[in-house]
Amino acid sequence: MKSREQEYKEIFIAEALEYYDALNRHISTLEKNPDDDQTLAEVFRLLHNLKANSKAIGYLQISDVSHKLETAFSLIRNKELTFSEEVVMVLFDGIDLLGELIHEIDNPNYGEPDPVLLRNLDIIVDNLSDSTIELAKVQKYNTSKNLSLSDLIYIQIKKLDHMMNLVGELMIDRDRIISIGRELNNDELKSVSSHLYRITEDLQYSVMDARLVNIGSLFNKFPRIVRDIAAAENKEVNLELTGQDIQIDRNILQIITDSLLHLVRNAITHGLEQPDERDKKGKDRTGTLRLSAQSDRDNVLIKLTDDGKGIDLKQVKRKAVERQLISPDMVSGVADSEALAFLFEPGFSTAKQVTEFSGRGVGLDVVKNAIDSIGGRINVDSEKGKGTTFTLQLPTSIAVKGALLFEVDEIFFAIPLIHTEQVVALDKDELHEVGDVLVANLNGETVTVVYLNELLNAPEGKMKLGDKTKLQGQVQNIIVVSYNNRKLGLIVDKLYRQQDIVVKPLSKPLDQIDIYGGVTLLGTGKVCLVLDVLAVTRYFISRRQS
Numbered sequence: 152m153k154s155r156e157q158e159y160k161e162i163f164i165a166e167a168l169e170y171y172d173a174l175n176r177h178i179s180t181l182e183k184n185p186d187d188d189q190t191l192a193e194v195f196r197l198l199h200n201l202k203a204n205s206k207a208i209g210y211l212q213i214s215d216v217s218h219k220l221e222t223a224f225s226l227i228r229n230k231e232l233t234f235s236e237e238v239v240m241v242l243f244d245g246i247d248l249l250g251e252l253i254h255e256i257d258n259p260n261y262g263e264p265d266p267v268l269l270r271n272l273d274i275i276v277d278n279l280s281d282s283t284i285e286l287a288k289v290q291k292y293n294t295s296k297n298l299s300l301s302d303l304i305y306i307q308i309k310k311l312d313h314m315m316n317l318v319g320e321l322m323i324d325r326d327r328i329i330s331i332g333r334e335l336n337n338d339e340l341k342s343v344s345s346h347l348y349r350i351t352e353d354l355q356y357s358v359m360d361a362r363l364v365n366i367g368s369l370f371n372k373f374p375r376i377v378r379d380i381a382a383a384e385n386k387e388v389n390l391e392l393t394g395q396d397i398q399i400d401r402n403i404l405q406i407i408t409d410s411l412l413h414l415v416r417n418a419i420t421h422g423l424e425q426p427d428e429r430d431k432k433g434k435d436r437t438g439t440l441r442l443s444a445q446s447d448r449d450n451v452l453i454k455l456t457d458d459g460k461g462i463d464l465k466q467v468k469r470k471a472v473e474r475q476l477i478s479p480d481m482v483s484g485v486a487d488s489e490a491l492a493f494l495f496e497p498g499f500s501t502a503k504q505v506t507e508f509s510g511r512g513v514g515l516d517v518v519k520n521a522i523d524s525i526g527g528r529i530n531v532d533s534e535k536g537k538g539t540t541f542t543l544q545l546p547t548s549i550a551v552k553g554a555l556l557f558e559v560d561e562i563f564f565a566i567p568l569i570h571t572e573q574v575v576a577l578d579k580d581e582l583h584e585v586g587d588v589l590v591a592n593l594n595g596e597t598v599t600v601v602y603l604n605e606l607l608n609a610p611e612g613k614m615k616l617g618d619k620t621k622l623q624g625q626v627q628n629i630i631v632v633s634y635n636n637r638k639l640g641l642i643v644d645k646l647y648r649q650q651d652i653v654v655k656p657l658s659k660p661l662d663q664i665d666i667y668g669g670v671t672l673l674g675t676g677k678v679c680l681v682l683d684v685l686a687v688t689r690y691f692i693s694r695r696q697s
Contacts, residue, residue, distance in 0.1 A: 163208050164253060170197045171250045178242060185227075185234035195224050201249070212264060213252045219272040220245050232275065241271045308401060311362050318355050319551060319653035325351045326674030359548050362402070366444045366451070367395025369404055373415060373442060380419045387426050387437040388419055394444030399451050403525050403545055407453075410518040414455050414541050415440070417515075422459035422539055432536070434458070449553055450569060453543040462533040464490050474499065486596070491531045492636040495519040519635065523685055525549055526567055530636055544569060552654060554671075555630065556647040556679065559603045563679040564643075565652055565671065570684040572631040572638060574646060579625050587617040591640060593631065600629060600640035601687070607666075634688040641687070654681050666690075 177194045181187060202217035223242060226232035248268055255261040325347055332340040370392050381388040423429075423438035430436055441456040468482050471493040477485065493499055497516040522529045526546050533539040546552060546569055554565040555574075575593065582589045582600055589600040605614060605621050615621060622642070629640045654669040668683035 159208065160256070163204060163210075164256060166204065167201060167213070167253045168250075170201045171246065171253060173197055174246045174249070178239070178246060181234060182239050188228070191224060191228045195221060195228060198224065210252075210256065213249065216245060216249055216252065216264065216269075216272070219269075219276050220249070222276045223272065226276075238275060241268075241275055244268050245272050306361070308362075311358065312402070314358050315362070315548070315551075318351070318358050321351055322355065322551070322651070322653055323672045327672070327676055330674035330676070355551065359400070359551075362400050362548075363398040364401045364404060365395060366397045366399050366404065366453070367392075369408060369411065370395050370442060370444070376412065377415065377419065377440060380416055384420055385425065386419060386423055388423060389437050389439050391439065391441045392443070393441070397444040397446060397451060399444075399545065400548055402549060403527075406521055406525055407527075407543065407545065410521045411442075411453070411455070411543075413515075413518050415442070418455060418457040418459070418539070422457040422461075424460055447544070449547055451545045451547065453545065454540060455543075456538060456540040458538040461535040461537055461539055462491065462494070462531075463535060464533075467491070467493055470499065471496075488636045491533065494531065495529075495635055526552060526569060528569055528634070551651050553649060554652045554681070555649055556673075557628075557630065557643040558645040558647065559643055560608055561644075563647075563673060563677055564603075565650075565679050565681045566630060566632060566641075566684060567681070568649060570632045570634060572633045575629050575631065575640075577627050577629055579619060579622055579627060582619060582622075582627070584617045584619060587615075589617055589619065591629075593638075593640070596638070598631065598638045598640050600642060602642045604642075604644065632684045632688065634684050637688055639684075639688045641682075652679070652681070 174194060174197055177190050177197075180190050181194070184190075198217050198221040202214050202221055205211075205213035205217060220242065223232065223238075223245075227234055227238075232238065245268065248264055252264065325344075328340075329344045329348060332344040373392070374390055377388055377390045418440055419438075423440070424432070424434070426436040429438065439458045441454070443454045443456075445452050445454075464487055467490050468477075468485065471477050471490070472479050472482055474496070476493055476496055476499075495515045495518075499516070519529055522543060522545075526549070528544040530542045530544075531539065532542070546567075553568040555568055555571050556563060556565050558564070577591055582591050589602070590597055591600050592598075601616060602621055604623075605616055605618075609615070623644075627642045628644075628646050629642055630646075631638055631640050633639075652671040654671055656669050657664070657667060665686040666683055667680050668686075669681045671679050671681060673679050
């Protein structure tokens with residue numbers, strides 16, 4: 152596996168070679184039309200970028216030559232240097248030298264650039280003489296090179312998306328072929344299907360890997376953003392970034408960009424106190440904001456932590472009652488983790504004033520919807536006076552998802568693993584009827600439990616979700632799912648296995664049924680419905696709290 156430094160170098164070389172080719176085109180245009188201001192500006196931009204990039208990565212020879220050429224074209228653009236034939240030849244030679252330095256980056260025996268050419272560039276840059284005689288006296292610098300192409304190419308994201316969709320279709324057919332091989336008990340077919348499985352898996356990970364970008368491409372934009380927001384709020388903020396090298400699907404990073412920006416704004420405007428207030432509390436006047444990323448098996452965890460005042464849960468519960476999200480007699484029994492979930496309700500806000508950056512009624516529900524759209528999770532943990540942490544759990548791929556397969560009434564279903572907390576087996580006597588739902592005590596936490604067979608098959612008017620007599624057998628298999636700081640237990644008939652699935656949207660009119668998030672095909676050819684954990688959880692939490 153390539154090191155991160157090697158990847159950076161390859162990207163730099165690919166871009167540098169593109170700049171080199173573009174510079175050769177533009178200088179040929181300028182030779183014919185020296186007054187083309189647009190081309191001059193483009194040449195200046197390319198050289199400036201090449202100078203900055205090469206200096207940042209440590210290639211000082213390339214940076215030095217780029218700087219000399221940049222200065223020369225600046226003089227030409229300002230009409231301080233004439234674009235004469237002698238000057239053109241020196242600039243052509245200088246650009247050729249850039250190409251040579253780029254191609255020879257990995258050659259330890261290359262040595263130093265030709266001093267004669269560098270002298271030529273200095274004559275132009277330092278305006279040592281306007282005399283063409285001096286330039287003519289200098290030995291002409293000649294190079295002879297073979298044409299070469301970069302080892303890297305740029306691919307449009309939509310092409311990678313199309314490839315990912317094709318890989319998804321291939322995975323469905325692959326599983327079907329493997330299943331047929333087992334049914335026919337044909338050794339040759341089993342061997343071919345096993346080889347097909349390995350190739351398809353390699354192809355899947357190769358396409359997914361091609362879509363990965365460093366999360367630092369987003370993180371590194373935040374120091375300036377944090378500085379500007381802190382200045383507007385008259386606060387002192389120290390931003391700590393970690394995990395910039397963690398890689399994530401480019402489409403997922405694009406979708407969460409606005410959400411992460413919203414969370415950062417909230418942390419500064421609502422979370423961190425004013426410097427004087429922090430002084431009174433015995434805190435450092437400068438608030439700390441930590442933005443980190445880390446790999447977690449097949450997911451990426453992004454955490455945003457502030458050491459501010461935390462979230463006032465009493466105020467949140469009071470606001471929830473005002474908004475009629477929960478009845479006054481039920482609010483006292485709501486756990487702190489569930490109370491924090493109210494923050495993600497549409498329009499929910501505890502902000503007392505509108506600022507330039509927040510308090511306009513566009514709340515965390517927008518963030519949650521963006522995370523939900525990619526099959527991710529967001530959780531919040533807060534301690535009053537200590538600070539708040541938002542955790543975003545994001546999948547590595549939108550198209551292919553890890554799922555848990557199970558059966559209800561002889562029909563196959565799947566739940567994305569990212570929403571699955573645990574699988575437990577409970578005796579029927581450990582389930583308790585409370586109102587019109589069942590509840591169970593799991594690790595000291597009261598969790599609503601739903602019998603999926605009753606939910607999916609009983610008519611709405613005759614549905615009895617809180618009736619234990621509906622359950623079959625003494626031991627119940629329960630999948631505990633989590634969404635928006637809330638947990639829900641789903642009783643299923645049979646548990647099967649974990650499997651990567653390709654989720655396809657339901658066609659009309661089934662796409663109107665909220666409880667289903669899509670459909671997939673299993674290797675046996677049977678249809679498997681994918682449950683929408685969001686819809687199921689919201690439905691039963693509202694029943695319990697109403």
